[in-house]
Amino acid sequence: MSTQVIPRPSFSHRSSRWFSRNLIRIYAALAFIYLFIPVAYTFAFSFNDSGKSNLVWQGFTLDNWKNPCGAPQVCKSVANSLQIGVISTVVATILGTMIAFAISRHSFRGRKTTNLLIFLPMATPEVVLGASLLAMFLNLRINPGFWTIVIAHVMFCISFVVVTVKARVASLDPRLEQAAMDLYANERDTFRYVTLPLVMPGIAGAALLAFSLSFDDFIITNFNSGIESTFPKFVYVSAARGIPAQANVIGSAMFFIALIIVIVGQVVSRQRKKS
Amino acid sequence: MAKTKVSQDTGDLVLNRISKYYGDFCAVDDLSLTIPDGSFFALLGPSGCGKTTTLRMIAGLEEPSAGTISIGDTDITTQKSYRRNVNTVFQNYALFPHLSIFENIAFGLRRRGIKDVKDEVEKALNLVELGHLSERKPAQLSGGQQQRIAVARAIVNRPEVLLLDEPLGALDLKLRRQMQIELKRIQLEVGITFIHVTHDQEEAMTMADTIAVMNQGKIEQMGSATELYEAPKTAFVANFLGQCNLIKVKVQSRSGGKVVVSAKGHTFEIPESRVSSSNDALLLGVRPEKLRLDDNGVNSIKECVVTDRSFVGTSTQYLVRTPWDLELVVFEQNDEGLHDLRVGDKVSLEWDSEHTFGLDGAQDVNAGADLDDDE
Numbered sequence: 001m002s003t004q005v006i007p008r009p010s011f012s013h014r015s016s017r018w019f020s021r022n023l024i025r026i027y028a029a030l031a032f033i034y035l036f037i038p039v040a041y042t043f044a045f046s047f048n049d050s051g052k053s054n055l056v057w058q059g060f061t062l063d064n065w066k067n068p069c070g071a072p073q074v075c076k077s078v079a080n081s082l083q084i085g086v087i088s089t090v091v092a093t094i095l096g097t098m099i100a101f102a103i104s105r106h107s108f109r110g111r112k113t114t115n116l117l118i119f120l121p122m123a124t125p126e127v128v129l130g131a132s133l134l135a136m137f138l139n140l141r142i143n144p145g146f147w148t149i150v151i152a153h154v155m156f157c158i159s160f161v162v163v164t165v166k167a168r169v170a171s172l173d174p175r176l177e178q179a180a181m182d183l184y185a186n187e188r189d190t191f192r193y194v195t196l197p198l199v200m201p202g203i204a205g206a207a208l209l210a211f212s213l214s215f216d217d218f219i220i221t222n223f224n225s226g227i228e229s230t231f232p233k234f235v236y237v238s239a240a241r242g243i244p245a246q247a248n249v250i251g252s253a254m255f256f257i258a259l260i261i262v263i264v265g266q267v268v269s270r271q272r273k274k275s
Numbered sequence: 276m277a278k279t280k281v282s283q284d285t286g287d288l289v290l291n292r293i294s295k296y297y298g299d300f301c302a303v304d305d306l307s308l309t310i311p312d313g314s315f316f317a318l319l320g321p322s323g324c325g326k327t328t329t330l331r332m333i334a335g336l337e338e339p340s341a342g343t344i345s346i347g348d349t350d351i352t353t354q355k356s357y358r359r360n361v362n363t364v365f366q367n368y369a370l371f372p373h374l375s376i377f378e379n380i381a382f383g384l385r386r387r388g389i390k391d392v393k394d395e396v397e398k399a400l401n402l403v404e405l406g407h408l409s410e411r412k413p414a415q416l417s418g419g420q421q422q423r424i425a426v427a428r429a430i431v432n433r434p435e436v437l438l439l440d441e442p443l444g445a446l447d448l449k450l451r452r453q454m455q456i457e458l459k460r461i462q463l464e465v466g467i468t469f470i471h472v473t474h475d476q477e478e479a480m481t482m483a484d485t486i487a488v489m490n491q492g493k494i495e496q497m498g499s500a501t502e503l504y505e506a507p508k509t510a511f512v513a514n515f516l517g518q519c520n521l522i523k524v525k526v527q528s529r530s531g532g533k534v535v536v537s538a539k540g541h542t543f544e545i546p547e548s549r550v551s552s553s554n555d556a557l558l559l560g561v562r563p564e565k566l567r568l569d570d571n572g573v574n575s576i577k578e579c580v581v582t583d584r585s586f587v588g589t590s591t592q593y594l595v596r597t598p599w600d601l602e603l604v605v606f607e608q609n610d611e612g613l614h615d616l617r618v619g620d621k622v623s624l625e626w627d628s629e630h631t632f633g634l635d636g637a638q639d640v641n642a643g644a645d646l647d648d649d650e
Binding site: 173176186194 | 281334370371372387432
């Protein structure tokens with residue numbers, strides 16, 4: 001045995017080694033901080049004893065959470081947004097799913113063109129869409145309001161639904177439907193018991209996407225809402241006078257509800273896999 | 276729930292002059308076939324020979340371009356697949372991933388409006404010996420288990436005909452052997468007609484009562500495994516089922532139940548009943564294990580040279596070159612009479628007349644060789 005002494009690495013050498021080994025973790029931590037600072041900020045300021053303006057920290061209070069409808073019009077606008085979101089989601093999901101099946105399952109004249117046209121609303125700037133829609137409604141002498149918002153939302157949600165559902169339909173193994181037909185299921189039963197359940201995750205994903213797009217939309221809504229208020233519009237309008245802390249409460253609550261839904265979904269699917 | 280009415284025909288399955296075209300490509304070419312009720316029938320052929328298309332037409336998943344298909348007295352050519360009393364075991368099983376094993380098997384029963392499915396499903400599960408897995412999802416099962424569930428899902432419906440589309444293709448060799456025996460057992464137990472599509476000649480020979488060898492949309496020959504192996508009618512069948520030596524010969528005389536032929540100065544005899552052509556140019560066929568390394572028979576070739584030798588356990592395989600540079604394959608059993616020859620050794624070959632067969636000489640000598648394992 002040789003008695004060679006391994007020199008103790010210098011401090012700077014050791015620290016740089018530690019650094020390079022943990023680089024990916026440091027990077028990940030920084031990325032998450034970057035992503036979540038706005039959420040944390042919103043959450044923290046929902047506890048601000050704000051008074052009129054919620055820009056400066058003035059002390060901790062639970063009053064805003066106890067009375068989320070405290071600010072004038074805030075709950076009315078949230079209710080509007082939820083209603084518009086649900087109606088647009090249901091309509092856009094049904095229409096979009098039907099379009100997706102038509103495009104991926106049937107060959108008809110103009111299928112390629114349809115495929116391309118479906119993408120257009122996604123590519124068009126929202127201001128342009130919003131302004132043109134308003135011009136159209138005014139020309140048709142329709143007063144902007146609740147239903148014009150719904151029509152506008154359905155329009156831009158459909159494209160996203162079609163794209164999402166189409167991807168799921170395309171990945172469906174055609175042999176499964178053949179197997180169903182082979183096992184005495186007619187066309188309707190095959191769709192009901194095999195095709196639809198297998199495409200369902202795609203449809204559900206599309207619906208969630210449509211809802212969040214609708215709930216979130218400000219630009220197109222602002223053009224076509226008339227005097228009707230939605231939550232994003234409420235926040236935008238009140239920004240001029242100072243956003244009430246209740247907006248932060250509702251924003252944070254939305255975030256946590258979404259988080260809980262995701263966690264419950266994960267737990268349920270994991271337990272299903274186990275059993 | 277809609278209840279599907281299924282026709283309850285029994286009897287032989289008859290394909291009458293069916294063809295299937297895809298554009299200009301002819302997948303199945305004027306094919307006629309009668310499959311007796313209750314038999315284990317194999318459609319054997321290389322990939323692209325039209326065997327799967329034929330199966331899909333029987334299942335109702337493709338419609339023939341011409342011809343008719345019937346079971347017993349009923350024409351089912353245009354019947355929807357869900358009305359046919361025919362079920363399929365698909366190549367990759369096609370189990371419904373969102374349903375439990377129990378519901379997969381119950382699927383066909385429920386679609387026909389049968390309420391009480393529990394007993395039937397359990398019986399089918401026990402038949403394939405997987406009763407304990409009924410609550411699992413297909414993804415939680417191994418390939419072999421999925422395969423058996425696919426069989427159970429079809430058999431539970433007691434169809435008149437069960438179609439198996441390369442059902443063992445995705446399994447490893449050992450499992451395959453096991454499943455071959457299992458399928459054969461199930462067929463004997465339930466007694467329904469099995470039509471098995473495969474490109475594996477060994478699989479077809481082990482399992483089926485009757486084999487139809489298909490090539491380019493047509494049936495080359497149909498018969499039992501022994502018939503096809505011992506007395507093939509075409510070079511394709513001779514080469515596709517096992518290995519075969521084919522020698523180009525000319526007919527010298529046909530008399531007394533014997534056909535005397537010659538090649539490069541050597542004369543050989545073939546029993547007339549084993550010659551399937553009246554041409555003067557024939558192919559003389561003899562299987563490698565029927566050749567002996569001796570020179571006292573009626574049919575012999577002297578002054579041959581061993582060009583290759585490989586030991587494969589139960590036998591030794593030699594490549595032997597004739598004086599006119601034709602290479603023949605010889606299998607010799609590894610028992611007491613072993614010659615233990617080396618490459619370069621001089622040797623004579625002989626064989627018995629009753630082990631030879633004569634084919635039409637206009638065929639490609641290599642038709643059907645090296646085609647079996649490319650799928």
